Each structure stands twice: as structure tokens, then as C-alpha cells.
Amino acid sequence: MEDIEKTFENYQGSDIKKVTLKNDHGVTISCLSLGATWYEFLVPDENKQQKNLLMNFDHCVDYYSNGLCCCQSIGRVAGRIKNGQFTLDGANVQVPTNENGNTLHGGNNGFRFLNWQVQTAKTANSVSAIFTHQIKEDHDGFPGDMLVTITYTLDNEDKVTISYKAENGTQTTLFNPTCHAYFNLSDNPNLSTHEIKINSEKHLQLDPELIPTGKMLANANTPYNFHDFSNLAAALEANKGFDDAFVINGTENQMKYVATLREKESGRQITISSEGNCLVMYTMTQEQSEVKFKRDNGSIGQPSEAVALEAQILPDAINHRDFGDIVLPANTTKEHQIVFAFEQH
Numbered sequence: 001m002e003d004i005e006k007t008f009e010n011y012q013g014s015d016i017k018k019v020t021l022k023n024d025h026g027v028t029i030s031c032l033s034l035g036a037t038w039y040e041f042l043v044p045d046e047n048k049q050q051k052n053l054l055m056n057f058d059h060c061v062d063y064y065s066n067g068l069c070c071c072q073s074i075g076r077v078a079g080r081i082k083n084g085q086f087t088l089d090g091a092n093v094q095v096p097t098n099e100n101g102n103t104l105h106g107g108n109n110g111f112r113f114l115n116w117q118v119q120t121a122k123t124a125n126s127v128s129a130i131f132t133h134q135i136k137e138d139h140d141g142f143p144g145d146m147l148v149t150i151t152y153t154l155d156n157e158d159k160v161t162i163s164y165k166a167e168n169g170t171q172t173t174l175f176n177p178t179c180h181a182y183f184n185l186s187d188n189p190n191l192s193t194h195e196i197k198i199n200s201e202k203h204l205q206l207d208p209e210l211i212p213t214g215k216m217l218a219n220a221n222t223p224y225n226f227h228d229f230s231n232l233a234a235a236l237e238a239n240k241g242f243d244d245a246f247v248i249n250g251t252e253n254q255m256k257y258v259a260t261l262r263e264k265e266s267g268r269q270i271t272i273s274s275e276g277n278c279l280v281m282y283t284m285t286q287e288q289s290e291v292k293f294k295r296d297n298g299s300i301g302q303p304s305e306a307v308a309l310e311a312q313i314l315p316d317a318i319n320h321r322d323f324g325d326i327v328l329p330a331n332t333t334k335e336h337q338i339v340f341a342f343e344q345h
């Protein structure tokens, strides 16, 4: 196991660190301190070259010239909060809004905009990058301060575990983090050879601003049916892309199988597990004129060039009783984990 820490670049007067973690048989991940971003998931290909399964950019500025939140840490609250409003401990709370009067992905001062402190740790079979930040009410506009630790661990089974721990202060707040990981497991700038399976029977009905209405709709007999592996490109065509929240089967707060993405030409496969009750699948539905991914050498990002798989608790959960618990009571600690297991078939 190996860990290497370097300066990635200077961005807006701060040194941005890049931490690289390697396991004992050639799988490597790297992360940036800016946004506690997952930068690379490198696996050896048939020519012993390293293939990055994640989308990324050359420079920090590229992460903020578009709204993709590419592979960044999202918090305090992933997804949308209707009107940026909710009731907490009996009080009406208004948090800053950043999209059509709603609050998306923690607002304009969420986790992804912060430069996190980082250190590393190793065991015989795993290596970790540990990011910490004191999250302040004064900064992001959510109630209360809390200490957040985001740990990326790569192990010798080619599993990447991301753990999100929040140690709260004296005020009740919200915590529903995720990693906005964009995958393309192939060498093509599209998902035509990808298949996905999702442990879900229902998805959320959304209004035109993509706010959940409160209703859950059956996946069966619709393009949302990924109960068995289905070709993603065909489903994308049938549904004109996805920007949707799938309800994951299983018990809340228990680690469970979420989804598997596989690519038939390379045999590469990623299996996701988490404790949350939701997978948001976002397939970059529009052309992304401000997006030039590193792997595309200057070409503009295509619709459906990659798929974001965001394991979390259902969006706008604070405004819907049956959507899951994202409340972090005062003086308590909560930890959520997402596991990405790589396999080659």
C-alpha cells in the first residue's frame, strides 16, 4: 500500500493537494483537497496501461465553470430542498438558494467549494486519504457548526469506501452527503456499451423544477426498470436521459446493495453499496458547452458521455416524512458510507 501527497496547483491563492493511494496490485485512486474531490480511479488495462474510470478536469477552475459537481463531495445536503425551506426543532428555517429559488447540493458555499485539510493513513491491506473541515453556519447558511471528516479508503480487494462523518455542535442541523461520481468505463465518449442494474422498484415523481412531489412511481414497465441489467444507451434514448432519484430497496441505515454498472467490451464493473435509501442517476442530459473533460483532449462534453451515480438519502427528505432521516441532532455524530467495488470480468 502506498500514499503520495503532492501539490496539484495553486487555485485562488491556496495550494490544492493531490493525494494518490495505491494498493498492492496496481489499482490507484487519487483525490484533490479542493471539494474533497475523487480525481481518479485507475485500473490496469490489457496493455498494462492505467485506465481512469472517472471523469475529471485538468485544472481546478474547470470544476467551477459548469454545474456538474464532477466527482466532488456534496453536502451538507445532496439534491434539492424546495424553496430552501424546512422546519427543524419546531422552527422555520430558510437556507440560501442557488437554483430557481431552491437549494441544490448544499448551495453556493457547500462542501465542494472548500479546500479541505488532508492527511493519510495505512494498514496492511488499505490506505486512506482523510479530509477534514469545520463547517460553519456563517459560511454555508445552514444551521449550526459541525466538524466533517470525509475518508477515502482503497483496499486490496479493489474496493473504494467513502465515509462521511459529521460531529455536530450545539445546534440541530441536516446531513445528507454524497459523492457526485461520474463514470465512463469505456474508451468511448458515450455510454453505448454500458449496462446498469439498480436495486429499486420505485423512483420519485419530480415537478418541472426537479423537486420531488412526494409521490413514488413504479419502475416496472417503464424505462426506469433496471431490476436486471439493461443497456443504458437504450434506456437513455427511451427516457431522453435520466436526472432521477431511484428508491433503493432495503432497510434504512443498513449497508445494502445499490447498483452495478458494467461495460461489456472491457469487462469492467463497479458495484455500489451504501446505507442510504436513494440512488440519483444523472446522465448529463444537455450538451455541456463549458465542459472539457481531461480524457477528451479539448473536445466539448457530450450529452450522456458519463453517468453520475450518487448514493444518498432521498432528495428533499426534510420536507417528506417517508423519505428518510437527514436530521443531525445537536451534540451527536453520524457516519454514512458509500462503497464502490471494482471487478474485471
Ligand SMILES: OC[C@H]1O[C@H](O[C@H]2[C@H](O)[C@@H](O)[C@H](O)O[C@@H]2CO)[C@H](O)[C@@H](O)[C@@H]1O
Residues within 6 Å of the ligand: 066, 067, 068, 069, 079, 105, 210, 243, 244, 280, 282, 284, 285, 286, 310
Ligand atoms: O449544470 C449542470 C447541470 O446541473 C443540474 O444537474 C444536476 C441534477 O439536476 C441533479 O439531480 C444531480 O444530482 O446533479 C446535477 C449536476 O449538478 C441541472 O439540472 C442540469 O440541467 C445541468 O445540466
